[in-house]
Amino acid sequence: xxAANPTVFPQQLSPSARAWQRFRRNRLGFGSLVVFVTLFxxxxxxxxxxxxxxxxxxxxxxxxxxxxxxxxxxxxxGDFETPADYLDPFIQQQLHKGGNWALQAPNPYHHSxxxxxxxxxNPAPPTARNWLGTDDRGRDVLARLLYGFRVSVLFALALxxxxxxxxxxxxxxxxxxxxxxxxxxxxxxEVWSAMPExxxxxxxxxxxxxxxxxxxxxxxxxxxxGLSDYVRAEFLRNRxxxxxxxxxxxxxxxxxxxxxxxxxxxxxxxxxxxxxxxSGAILALTSLDFxxxxxxxxxxxxxxLLAQGKNNIDAWWISMSTFVVLVVTLLLLTFMGxxxxxxxxxxxxxx
Amino acid sequence: MSTPxxxxxxxxxxxxxxxxxxxxxxNLCIQPGEQVALVGESGSGKSVTALSVLxxxxxxxxxxxxxxxxxxxxxxxxxxxxxxxxxxIAMIFQEPMTALNPLMTxxxxxSEVLQLKKLLHRRDADxxxxxxxxxxxxxxxERRFGAYPHQxxxxxxxxxxxxxxLASEPxxxxxxxxxxALDASLRLQMLQLLADLQxxxxxxxxxxxxxxxxxRHFAHRxxxxxxxxxxxxxxxxxxxxxxxxxxxxxxxxSRPTRAGLVDMPPLETSPILQARQLQVRYxxxxxxxxxWFQKHHFTALHGADFSLLPGSTLGVMGESGSGKSxxxxxxxxxxxxxxxxxxxxxxxxxxxxRDKAVRKxxxxxxxxxxxxxxxxxxxxxxxxxxxxxxxxxxTAEQTEERVRATLxxxxxEGEGFTDVLNRYPHTFxxxxxxxxxxxxxxxxxxxxxxxxxxxxxxxxxVQKQILELLKxxxxxxxxxxxxxxxxxxVLRAMAHQVLxxxxxxVLEQGMAEQVLGDxxxxxxRSLVQAFPEING
Numbered sequence: 020x021x022a023a024n025p026t027v028f029p030q031q032l033s034p035s036a037r038a039w040q041r042f043r044r045n046r047l048g049f050g051s052l053v054v055f056v057t058l059f060x061x062x063x064x065x066x067x068x069x070x071x072x073x074x075x076x077x078x079x080x081x082x083x084x085x086x087x088x089x090x091x092x093x094x095x096x097g098d099f100e101t102p103a104d105y106l107d108p109f110i111q112q113q114l115h116k117g118g119n120w121a122l123q124a125p126n127p128y129h130h131s132x133x134x135x136x137x138x139x140x141n142p143a144p145p146t147a148r149n150w151l152g153t154d155d156r157g158r159d160v161l162a163r164l165l166y167g168f169r170v171s172v173l174f175a176l177a178l179x180x181x182x183x184x185x186x187x188x189x190x191x192x193x194x195x196x197x198x199x200x201x202x203x204x205x206x207x208x209e210v211w212s213a214m215p216e217x218x219x220x221x222x223x224x225x226x227x228x229x230x231x232x233x234x235x236x237x238x239x240x241x242x243x244x245g246l247s248d249y250v251r252a253e254f255l256r257n258r259x260x261x262x263x264x265x266x267x268x269x270x271x272x273x274x275x276x277x278x279x280x281x282x283x284x285x286x287x288x289x290x291x292x293x294x295x296x297x298s299g300a301i302l303a304l305t306s307l308d309f310x311x312x313x314x315x316x317x318x319x320x321x322x323x324l325l326a327q328g329k330n331n332i333d334a335w336w337i338s339m340s341t342f343v344v345l346v347v348t349l350l351l352l353t354f355m356g357x358x359x360x361x362x363x364x365x366x367x368x369x370x
Numbered sequence: 371m372s373t374p375x376x377x378x379x380x381x382x383x384x385x386x387x388x389x390x391x392x393x394x395x396x397n398l399c400i401q402p403g404e405q406v407a408l409v410g411e412s413g414s415g416k417s418v419t420a421l422s423v424l425x426x427x428x429x430x431x432x433x434x435x436x437x438x439x440x441x442x443x444x445x446x447x448x449x450x451x452x453x454x455x456x457x458x459i460a461m462i463f464q465e466p467m468t469a470l471n472p473l474m475t476x477x478x479x480x481s482e483v484l485q486l487k488k489l490l491h492r493r494d495a496d497x498x499x500x501x502x503x504x505x506x507x508x509x510x511x512e513r514r515f516g517a518y519p520h521q522x523x524x525x526x527x528x529x530x531x532x533x534x535x536l537a538s539e540p541x542x543x544x545x546x547x548x549x550x551a552l553d554a555s556l557r558l559q560m561l562q563l564l565a566d567l568q569x570x571x572x573x574x575x576x577x578x579x580x581x582x583x584x585x586r587h588f589a590h591r592x593x594x595x596x597x598x599x600x601x602x603x604x605x606x607x608x609x610x611x612x613x614x615x616x617x618x619x620x621x622x623x624s625r626p627t628r629a630g631l632v633d634m635p636p637l638e639t640s641p642i643l644q645a646r647q648l649q650v651r652y653x654x655x656x657x658x659x660x661x662w663f664q665k666h667h668f669t670a671l672h673g674a675d676f677s678l679l680p681g682s683t684l685g686v687m688g689e690s691g692s693g694k695s696x697x698x699x700x701x702x703x704x705x706x707x708x709x710x711x712x713x714x715x716x717x718x719x720x721x722x723x724r725d726k727a728v729r730k731x732x733x734x735x736x737x738x739x740x741x742x743x744x745x746x747x748x749x750x751x752x753x754x755x756x757x758x759x760x761x762x763x764x765t766a767e768q769t770e771e772r773v774r775a776t777l778x779x780x781x782x783e784g785e786g787f788t789d790v791l792n793r794y795p796h797t798f799x800x801x802x803x804x805x806x807x808x809x810x811x812x813x814x815x816x817x818x819x820x821x822x823x824x825x826x827x828x829x830x831x832v833q834k835q836i837l838e839l840l841k842x843x844x845x846x847x848x849x850x851x852x853x854x855x856x857x858x859x860v861l862r863a864m865a866h867q868v869l870x871x872x873x874x875x876v877l878e879q880g881m882a883e884q885v886l887g888d889x890x891x892x893x894x895r896s897l898v899q900a901f902p903e904i905n906g
Contacts, residue, residue, distance in 0.1 A: 033794055034745055261742035265810065268702050268820075269756045270729030272722040279755075283746040 041362040048358020051351040058348075062169035066124075069162040071105050071132040073121035076114060086124070106136055126150065128159035130166035130319040142327075142334040152336040154327050160337055164344050166319035171348070174231065175300035181239040182296060183289060186246030191285070193247070194254025195277050201251075208244050216241045220312050229315045238303060246292065253285035287363045294356035298349045305345065321345055377402045377574050378423065378459075378542055381435040385415070385422050385598075388429070393419055393598045395434065400574050402541065405565070407577045407589035409621070411829035412800075415598040416578050420544045424455050457487050460535035464547040466527035470519040476530040477503070477515030480537050487538040502533040505570075507563055525556045529563070536567060542574045549584065553689035554856055554900045555893075557581075561588050580830065582622065583901065586610065594618045624830040626837045626863035632845045634682050634866040641677035642850050643701070643732075643818055647709035648674045650696040650874075670696040672874045673709065676867075678818065681844065683851040685865030685882065687858070687897065693874035694854045698822045701852060702734055713818065730760050733811035737823035739803035743795040749806055750791030753777065756814040776813045780805040781839060801832035805839070812843070820852045825860060837863055858901035862886055870894050 043049050067074060072085040078095060092103045095113045103110055114121040134157050141157040143149060151160040193201045220237055227233055257263060258281055266276050307313035308322025321341055328338025378400040385393040393415040400406050410416040421427050423436055436443040438454065463469040471479060477499050484495035503511035506529040519527055528548060535543060549557040561584055568575050577588055585592055593603035602615040613619045650671040671693040678684045688694040700707035703718035703725060711717050716728045736742040743752055753773045757764060777783060782790055782805055795803055804824065811819060825833040844851060853864055861868060868886060869879040877891045889895040
């Protein structure tokens, strides 16, 4: 009813700064953001957290950084020129005798590490050696999850960015120029959205060599249409507001008006949907990987782990741990999205 | 004041929302059959007070007493309140389109009330509904009975609302700004109807309004509210002739006056803006396959001729749908038009780049102070935008100096405005926003300013300040105004020449004194009568 309490919001804050303040006051949403960002930053440094190569090694008076160096076995007293296998008991022994020492990553497995010296058959249940067990090829599940999470989030970020850019651009052009431009674009979108996305993916994965880039391109080309409609609607509404008319009366060009006046006031649906688009992208990648249509073999991926879990139903640790990671990730994103939606709700802006 | 048989008595009524008090202890008493007006500007708490009588505000925290024939309404059960609402106290709202159910015919809605409250049978209820409709003076009541709300005009809808409110024969009618959404020529009619019905039924009426002209026509007793306080009440004569409270005095003297208006330049002066046969057409949707082959048009403005002399004001008067806003937008070159339009020999070319020079000459101020400023730009960005475009070679200091000077010129300077450039529009009041919009237009030093209902969204006291400011600016800058308005009072105060529009046709035009003093066309006469000239 009346002006906002000045102790809650300093008056000179911009609308976006005030939305951020509201978001921060939502403890669940803001907490989710903090946790999610922490997890993501940790996963970016996955090489230092989960790696079979020691981070630092002191061997016969020399410093080595195996995590960033490729060192032949010979360096550590082995027989061959091949890269050292640090899980080899002989190398381990070499690294710890005399004044030598090595600092291992907390989880001494890379996502691609095959443990040839494992005492148990694969897939192995959780033990002190592999905290979350191993998959059916003997790779450490925790390492696969950590790297898989990173791939998923990076993929989702890229896909979201791609989709948002395309969606905002096309929506803005349709909503601002209306008339024939709008008509042509709308018909194109109708045709485009009628394309069977999954079939195209299957066809393309047969024709081209599957890669993350190709997947990103294909999913991106079909993922912008929903957002485009929202942005178009916002532009249609905002373009006829008085401040846009005033800007036109001042003599501003079309693109200046779009960029400075209409776009900043049309971003609410875009921002609100960001976390939901992220979770959608993660889920899309996971399902494609589960079906075997996603990232190339060998890439750590949550979907591939789920598929393994399905194939090895006795190895409950594979499916359970992947399930938990997926649920937590999607839940965090959903909480963030909820909080963001509340923070940007126009009805709550002046409350 | 209070007598045992008072119909409604508010005793120290306090209303708060989320801990913030908006009404601070109102004492008001209404006798049976009395016509009371509750007057105040927006935010004064007048509507909240009325809605609280019926306990219609769910989130409001009420305290004090609302005595309805001796019983406290604040203590009634929800079921009991439901009986009293509509049965004994009825309400009519400002916007009849949203108060009526769009999916039911108005007849069915009135009949429903009768069946529920008066326990009539369907057939009797329908007959009574038609009778009620005819009592409200609606033409052809049998046909209107079967009409949906969207098929009625604004005035007819308000009449239907009234018929619905009267259906249960209430003892008190709360009328919340019942005429604000109507065109000026209809307002007095509606009020007259309300007074007639009051006479006929003997109910009491509490009229909530900000419009003093209406109060003068209608009320026996007046109560004035300011910022949640009831500052003055008394009989119509006492309050209007000997106002005690300074706020009431300010409110009563807020009618705009012609004092301080610059003289009109001699008619021989060459006009700054000239229009010949200015016509505006909009494409109209044609149903079916025909739309593929032919285009239909709706003509919003049929060939208007007018000229605007430098330093003078041309007032364009018309009601909603008269084409006055189309005229304004055509002058601004914002919509396509036919006919000749020239600013000192230049006209619109239809592209932002080629029109830049002319744009600098013509600026605009819109009606809605909330929609006319982008909420995501600071005042500094908003006002300096024109300079950045039209004076791109200026340094940042030069630009800022001009922006500050212009803001000072529109009265945004001094205490409380030190950091004005970095503030966002939401921190300003409606009147201040209108000043910012004015500064944005002035900063490029236009020769013509189009004012599209510049004050109709503002409170009366603020309206007067803005009009005074506009007069001063015209004097100091020698600007010409094209003033679009529906308010005869504003025209009387501001215009040198007047043009009257109705349904896109120019009915009458000429010097202000002549058109407003001795209107020739019956329509102009009805408009002028709706705003009687009052001295004092």
